[in-house]
Amino acid sequence: MGHGEAAGFVTLRGEEELVRRAGDLFASAREEFLCGAADLVTWSGGVNAAFADGKRPPLRPEREGGLAMRKVYTRRALGDPHSERRLAAIAASGAQVRISAAPLAREAIVVDRRVAILAGSEARGPRTYTVVRAADVVEGIHSLLYATWEAAEDVADCLGAAALPELDEEARSVLGALSAGLTDEAAARRLGMSLRTYRRRVAGLMAAVGATSRFQAGVRVRGR
Amino acid sequence: MGHGEAAGFVTLRGEEELVRRAGDLFASAREEFLCGAADLVTWSGGVNAAFADGKRPPLRPEREGGLAMRKVYTRRALGDPHSERRLAAIAASGAQVRISAAPLAREAIVVDRRVAILAGSEARGPRTYTVVRAADVVEGIHSLLYATWEAAEDVADCLGAAALPELDEEARSVLGALSAGLTDEAAARRLGMSLRTYRRRVAGLMAAVGATSRFQAGVRVRGR
DNA sequence: GCGCGAGTGGCACGTTGTTGCCAGTTCGGG
DNA sequence: CCCGAACTGGCAACAACGTGCCACTCGCGC
Known part of the structure; x- marks a missing residue:
């Protein structure tokens, strides 16, 4: 493993080696297991195997005592019914x-902030997979991952809203114009499209989020 | 220095040493300078000094070419008028x-994802201050910091929001009607007021949040 | 080339939202 | 009682938005 290990980190190749050499890290979590990933593919079989029954302390869904298992995913994890079932x-x-x-x-995963x-x-x-133990680096990573955790919303509030499709680049610019409070005319000019097309975009966006007024669309679309 | 440096990171003590040993890192930014902090205290004088005039390529506020200087703070940075002026x-x-x-x-700071x-x-x-150069670790940190960046909202949309007055009971019911996607006519009927008065309420709300369109008002009012 | 489907932009017209103006009401001092 | 301030509701003119219709352009497959 070379210099890294002595200095506080080591790189592992492949999930198999990760489980073999760091699997006990997962099972050793006592306070908090904080995990961020785009979808359910990563940290899949192998890592979960390290959490085989009995090798993990009892979880505490809410507070006090036990292990806080926190997982944050992106909307990609909500794509299909299969994923949603696994999430649930x-x-x-x-x-x-x-x-x-x-x-x-x-x-990224941070175990017990260590x-x-x-x-x-x-x-x-x-x-x-890079395992980092240097205290300051781990704290920094935890700080960032925890910020993402805090800014995310509970999956229970998302499951219903899962119908939300991804927004492409153009949709985002239309959103920007709407959020800027421009009139349709000004927005269309700024985006270099005709008034008619801009309004088509807006109508499409509103339909996509199921809004019947622009105010409602603004509320629903906030943060995306 | 020790093992860390060869392996990809080194810890510096004090801002003076940071500027002396890593100051050129800041000035060497070409693509992106991504910076996260709770308030304006950290990365204060010393670090900014490293960006002395001429030692930094031109910024690109919007797109294409130049350096993207991205800074994300918490609400602590909005506390007082002095901070707000510095932010502006x-x-x-x-x-x-x-x-x-x-x-x-x-x-945390990530320069050019390197x-x-x-x-x-x-x-x-x-x-x-710990300077990390190991590619995978830097990429991981960038990923997390960028996620925080993406989830954050533009400071321009926050500056006014600081002075948001409390909403009385009536304002909240108007908000509810707007968020429900009702037309003004339906909303006025439901709230038992005339169309004219309802619209007065809406206009008052929009003025209160400084919105020039209902969509923008929806975005700004979300979650209150 | 031809037909086809998707996407765009112009136009018209209906709907909805925005605002000024004014008359009527209520409430609290003088 | 009278006045004025603050609020309400109706009306009207205007601005902004929503959408159907049609002509036009592209790119694709035959």
Whole structure:
């Protein structure tokens, strides 16, 4: 493992090695297990295996005592009914699950604010995982991941709203114009499209969120 | 220095050493300078000094070319008029400034997705800063900080919001009608007031939040 | 090329929202 | 009682938004 280990971090290759060399980290969680990922694919089978029955202290869904298992995903995790069922199962097992509006390009885990695990790029070869133990770095990572956790909303409030489709680049710019309080005419000019097309976009957006007035659309669309 | 440096990170003590040993990192930013902090105290004088005139490429407030200077703070940075003025100045200089609803316990900077700097605890002795260069760790930190950035809202939408007055009972019911997507006519009937008066209420609300369209009002009023 | 479907932009017209103006009401001092 | 301030509701003119219709352009497959 070279220099890294002595200095506070080590890179592992592939999920198998992660489970073998760091699996006990997961099972050793006592206070908090904070986990962020784009969807349910990462940290999948192997990592969960490390949490095999009995190897994990009892969860505390709400407060006081036990382990706080906190998982934050993006909307990608809400895509299909299958994912939603798995999410519901996770939540039912006592974990706190939230959905972040922001993208999470790299998966991350922080255990008891003492160890952080960062997933590497999926690009080439087996996936890598970097285990970080340097206190200041772990604290920094925890701070950021916790901020994302705090800013996310409970999955229970999202399941119904799951029908929300992803917004493409154009939709976001239309949203920006609407949020800026521009009139349709000004907004269309700024975005370089005709008034008619701009209004088509707005109508499409409103239909997408099921709003019947622009005010309602603004409320529903806030934060996306 | 020790093992850390060879392995990808090094801890510096005090802001003076940070500027001396890592100041050129700041000035070397080319693509993106992403910075998260609870308030305007950290990264204060010393770090800004590293950005002395001419040592920094031109900013690109919006798109294409130049350096994207992105700063995300918590609401603590909005406390007093003095802070607000400094924030406004930062934004006016071409930086993109956002306010995160979540706490940021530790300050963090990521430069060009190549180097991360994490502030240590303020608890004992001079403040420490950890400079991280290990690619996977930096990418992971960037991913998290960027997620916080994405989830935060533009400071321009927050400055006015500081002075948001409390809403009385009637205002809340008007808000409810608006959020329900009713037309003015239906809303006025439901609330038992005339169309004219209802519209007066709406106009008052919009003026109170400084919105120029109902959509914008919906965005600004969300969650109150 | 031809037909086809998707997307765009112009136009018209209906609906909804915004505002000034004024008359009527209520309430509290003088 | 009278006055004025604050509020309400009706009316009207105007601005803004919503949408159906049609002509036009692209790109695609035959």
